[in-house]
Amino acid sequence: MTDAPHAHLDDDAAAYALGALDASGMMRVDALAASCDECARRVGEAEATVARLVVPADAPARAVPRVRTAWLAIAAAFVIGLLPSAYLLVRTHDAQATRAVALDALVHSHFLHASFVSLAPDAPHAKVIYARDGSWLYIVSDAPRPLTVVAEPGDRPLGRLEVSGTAAALYVAVPTRAGEIVRLRDDVAPLAEARLVR
Amino acid sequence: MQDVLARLWRGPNPYRVERGSLGAFLTICVRNEALSRSRRDRNRLRIAGAMPLPGERDDGFGDPIERERIARAIADLGDDQRETIVLAYARHMTLDEIARERAIPLGTVKSRLASALRALRATLGKDPA
Numbered sequence: 001m002t003d004a005p006h007a008h009l010d011d012d013a014a015a016y017a018l019g020a021l022d023a024s025g026m027m028r029v030d031a032l033a034a035s036c037d038e039c040a041r042r043v044g045e046a047e048a049t050v051a052r053l054v055v056p057a058d059a060p061a062r063a064v065p066r067v068r069t070a071w072l073a074i075a076a077a078f079v080i081g082l083l084p085s086a087y088l089l090v091r092t093h094d095a096q097a098t099r100a101v102a103l104d105a106l107v108h109s110h111f112l113h114a115s116f117v118s119l120a121p122d123a124p125h126a127k128v129i130y131a132r133d134g135s136w137l138y139i140v141s142d143a144p145r146p147l148t149v150v151a152e153p154g155d156r157p158l159g160r161l162e163v164s165g166t167a168a169a170l171y172v173a174v175p176t177r178a179g180e181i182v183r184l185r186d187d188v189a190p191l192a193e194a195r196l197v198r
Numbered sequence: 199m200q201d202v203l204a205r206l207w208r209g210p211n212p213y214r215v216e217r218g219s220l221g222a223f224l225t226i227c228v229r230n231e232a233l234s235r236s237r238r239d240r241n242r243l244r245i246a247g248a249m250p251l252p253g254e255r256d257d258g259f260g261d262p263i264e265r266e267r268i269a270r271a272i273a274d275l276g277d278d279q280r281e282t283i284v285l286a287y288a289r290h291m292t293l294d295e296i297a298r299e300r301a302i303p304l305g306t307v308k309s310r311l312a313s314a315l316r317a318l319r320a321t322l323g324k325d326p327a
Binding site for chain 1: 214216217218219221222223225226229230233234237268283286287290291292293294296305307308309311312314315318319322
């Protein structure tokens, strides 16, 4: 990549990160960020600042300071603003909660990923994203099939992919170890597998 | 959310190391996709309805100390910056909509959003405290 002049990005990085651009504006910034190092850096800075407004949700219920002014209340709306937006992508309340947890895990922890290797001709393309500390797995597939997910050794059932639109996914907060294998299977046979490494 | 991840995975990889935090990149991808779908479906009320209005809810989501820190940073913004970023972030309005709503030029909306984010970045820093 080369450093192209970025004056043409002007203030669009902030508008992009805040979701205030229309579709063509978004595509323009995406293209600039893909071809210009300085543009990518500026977009990344704006993204980090907006993402920074989302407070980690791992704190249990604690004493919450009183909101003292109207603007502090507005800021509280900022802090919880991301998750209702993410909720639009799912259909049911339970699915909403699952996606919110998965998103929080992705944003606030270090993770690795591995592609599934096909074991059968009709295997879907799929990938497993997993916490470096082995505390959770998030499996995404580009086929809308509710396949069963198991882990080896032990053929431990982890759950079933949940279909949404043209894709399917499963988030599970179960401990895993390096070297374990995650398999996708239908009612008949295994279709694909991925090995977890650390 | 998996639709977004599947799309990112299938298409050319838009993430580059110059962009910085992968977590922030994913967060903004999901949020922007949700906003785009909402606008496409002309279903703004649904997303607006999902947002608590100022002072309407305080359910303890997140770390209260961090939340107050962010609240103070937003409260410290200039009036124009604060008003504009509230319309964009909390009310999910586009640049055009904000310009029309406030009767100000599009470029002014852009520059207010940019300066507001710069101020928040300077106050809050890059990472959570």
